[in-house]
Amino acid sequence: MTETLDHRAVFEQAWSAPGNTPVDLPPVRVNDVLRERYEVRPPFAYTGAQLWDMEVRKAAAPDIYIPTVVKPGSAEKFPSVHHGKLEDFTRVSEQRLWAAPERYATVIEHVRLDHENRQAFFIGADRFEAPDGRIFTAGSGQPIFHVEHSVAGPEDDPLNLWRIVNLTGGPDDALAAAFDDLAEDPYLRVFIEVHLRRDLGRELVRR
Incomplete structure (x- = not known):
């Protein structure tokens, strides 16, 4: 299914639709935050390639890299299809609801990794039939949503x-407000901290 899906076009169409609720989180200049907010041992600064490595790993194993959102052990990744520098797969996981984080629901996402442009698109779906015949259905409690994670800026x-777009029947200010804490957090997002510790062998102490 994912090999026929134009992930970027689906995301951008949903992003610009007036009936949806888009959330554009502030860009994070990762190395500035590392210098200002952390003691890092041994000292370290990200390159763009290293930050993209984090995105690739997170896409495949969200329960490891986003443990504050994805229930541990709940993520399944179904076979990848490669088209040059594009990689498509589907993942299913149990995730906390944006506006009710005490609850989990099944989230189905058709993923495209654009390795050339360092963009990752996650297109939410209501239903997915796995290659082994299992049928997954998205949980209730919030709208389907699409996500874009990307790496930009200079290599050093x-x-x-x-960016997140929630497929609401109209703009939902209460749902948008659920992202305020993420937007205002002065520290790095949890998936970057996990990557630094787990994959790059750094010790981090928040200031």
Whole structure:
């Protein structure tokens, strides 16, 4: 299914639709935050390639890299299809609801990794039939949503970018407000901290 899906076009169409609720989180200049907010041992600064490595790993194993959102052990990744520098797969996981984080629901996402442009698109779906015949159905409690994670900026001073669009029947201010804490957090997002510790062998102490 994912090999026929134009992930970027689906995301951008949903992003611009007046009936949806888009959230554009502030760009994070990762190395500035590392210098200002952390003690890092041994000292370290990200390159764009290293930050993209984090995005690739997170896409495949969200329960490891986003443990504050995805229930541990709940993520399944179904076989990848490669088209040059594009990689498509589907993942299913149990995730906390944006506006009710005490609850989990099944989230189905058709994923495209654009390795050339360092963009990752996650297109939410209501239903998915796995290659082994299992049928997954998205949980209730919030609208289906699409996500874009990407790496931008200079190679030695990369930016972490994150956009979400919720497929609501009309603009939902209460749902948008659920992202305020993420937007105002002065520290790095949890998935970057996990990557630094787990994959890059750094010790981090928040200031």
